[in-house]
Amino acid sequence: MCGIIGYTGYRNTKTVLLNCLKRLEYRGYDSAGISINNEKSKIETIKAVGEIKILEKKAESFSANGPSGIGHSRWATHGAVTEENAHPHTSCHQEIAIIHNGIIENFKSLQEKLTQKGHIFKSNTDSEILAHLIEEHYEKTTDLKKAVEKTIQEITGSYALVAMTDKEPEKLIAARKDSPLVIGVGDNENFIASDVPAFLPYTKRVIFLEEGDIAEITKTKIQLYQSDGSKKEHEINHVTWNIEDAEKSGFTHYMLKEIYDQPESIQEALRGRISDFDYSISFPDAVEELLSQPFESVSIVACGTSYYAALLGKYLLESLTSLPVSVTYSSEYRFFGKNYAHSLVVAITQSGETLDTLAALKEARKNGASTLAITNIIGSSATRIADAYLLMQSGPEIGVAATKTFTSQIVLMALLSLCLSLRYDKIGADDFHHHVQQLKQIPRNIRKIFDTIDEIKHVAKKLSTAYSAFFIGRGLWYPLAREGALKLKEISYIHAEGFPAGELKHGPFALLTKETPVVAILHKGITYDKMLANIGEIKARGPSVIAIAEDDDEDIEKYADHVLRYPTDGEIECLIPATVILQLLSYYTALYRDCPIDKPRNLAKSVTVE
């Protein structure tokens, strides 16, 4: 959740740290700060509550430049949002400064011990303990790496930690457990950050730290160590994202850009997975090996939007493979999840860092399940924990509200279902080829949605005055109703709920009035008549109905007040263009309500806390 950046090199350290912090804003934050080892070999620190631009303003009078520095954007989990609680935290004599992401579980007992030894704590955070512990160990070892090593042996919990001292001003020491860290490798400069976009303007060469790694970083040297102190080789990866990928490309918000990215991101999700020659589906070797096992059931774990992709995955897998599939919120699975013999556990997580999903994955592994992660982030913790992983290949998603990664998750669930269906002999060659061919048409059908933007805006304008809204669908369209409601509530702050259409009459009907619009998402499949009947029942109670329906659906006009249309196609292939309508509807509703679309209140992009 918090953003971390460390820098050592030849540039103006203050400028680099502030630039990198701005690039981490999308993670969500409430306060921020920087510490710099200045030219007089003293650590100077500045912090501010609120936006990075407030810190930047404050830092105008802060002249500190020097060989190294660290910066942090905080999303409070322990201690109120105050300057004192913002990072970096410093030791009693200001000789050590640290930034930390994670939770130190035994900080209370450690704090008591250190207080008795005379340490004075300035904040109400668990993180500050690290600065004091390192200070204690540094006095004995006079070696920052050793002091950090000893510190992490004493703490329990999770951490991505970067420390520096004015005694070794060119050096940063980083360590990770259950929280990501990545090194940016430069020429005569190096970076350490919680995620790649932070330093993307400076370098695309990266080293992903693994669990338990400790890194010693100077401007010319990077040395990794294992937790037992032994040296470790590292591999430099080249990330292909360019700066434009991570920027808005002229769109008013990242979210809008990311909605418009979808024809390409869907193509990317399919890229390398469908043979042009015979339309067969193939995955990386590790995934193929995993899928070659004879599974008897599948469990899917995920949170938020990824959970709705999981729900959709259940419908797809069950209908295409006949395997029993359960879907559980990660936060529930980690405590109550059941593993059946010969079961595959699939974790869907855009960030690959959602703490509950990682805990669920670990639990599944512990209980002997085979595990597959579906994620957007190469090198993320999910890719390291699971037996195998499939990448969404969506490029960076900066807007807090998930859009393009959701539709890529659907594509991957469809590919996975089709692939297993063929392996289990549940689909004929013709049907299989038909579906695969149709999947390739999705980008074209999404572009057709963009041609209807004026109608979507018109309906969004009406929706923007609502206080509460319902979304309904059946079968494959029910998870879309849930996702449509989540998208609307998180960015426009309109209360919204998604239901299977048949469920409204079992309670929610009590809330239907002229003021509660209902969005009905439908397709002319087996539940179409039932959907029309449900819409009729709703209309009789006063609400206006916004239907999302196929191009050639004429009957719907008689039932709905507004109809937004997606190109007629097979059911699976229509899900994504219909999702794009829901995303645009939420986006413009939020825009008309003047909401901070890319950074909704109280939300963060990557939820690495419980």
Ligand code: F6R
């Ligand atoms: C909603 C949204 C969140 C995430 C959820 C899981 O738009 O983005 O609900 O889907 O926090 O995140 P990942 O997929 O990174 O595990």
